[in-house]
Amino acid sequence: MSQNLTEVNLIRSYLLGDLLENEQDALEKRLLIEPELYEASLMVEDELLDDYVMERLSESDRLKVEDGLLSCEQLQRKLQLSKLLRLKANGSKSAEERSAHPLLRLKQLFGLHRSYLVLASSRPVM
């Protein structure tokens, strides 16, 4: 399954409602008979929703997504998944960072108070 950049941009423009009517028609006719294009369009849809969640869209594209794609319940659920994945990704990262920090790992192990750990760590090594 490979997609060239032109095809990806074409699908993205279609999803944002930026194509002329005849261009839309041509793409939709191809979607009915080209499984690869259909799969590619679902990938581009995922990416567009990700870009929306991750605040990477321009103001005008953000509004187009809200007025267009997000008026559908199915796509709202997909958006919800992207949002949750983002939350989990950042949650798991901060959890990783916490556990990776040696002082905090000690704190987790022994339930010690932060100030005690700071004090302990600043003591000169004998």
Added chain:
Amino acid sequence: MRPEHFETFLEWLDSDRARAAEKYEMIRQSLIQIFIWKKCFDAESLADETLDRVMLNVPGLRDTYKGNPSAYIHSVAKKLLAEQMSVRSVQLETPVPENPMKADIKTEKMSDCLDRCLANLSPYSRDLILDYYSEDHSKKVSHRKDLAEKLGMSVGQLRVRMYRIRKTLEACIQACMGPESSV
């Protein structure tokens, strides 16, 4: 819809029965997706309505129609969509907002299901999708390119990989949440 209409339609799509069935499925799925993108609330029914209308017309046009059936199917879908749009503009649908409490419960359940489904992924896929969505990369416009480079793959390969992982997660979440909620 009579069974012979369906059979005639399949023959019109392809003389090989198995290939015709594949084409039918492909066309139906694509129609559903197109109706979803066109803001239609009941995309599945509209796709079926399109195909029903086409099937009724096929006996009269199969001998004279020239070209790919997809063009005809598309024209019927477009006409149906126009009908829907005019009905919608007259009725001015006002979507009923979901009860916020119910929506919260749904999100919470989805979050629990996502935890379970993430745990079912291979460690490589789990790390990959979490890395993809992490704050470090996500803010950058070039994040897909950066991540693909880091993983030694092309952006296209990363796109396919992410799509497959998401598909797996969506199917798992749907099974976990029950049939009423498809992701």
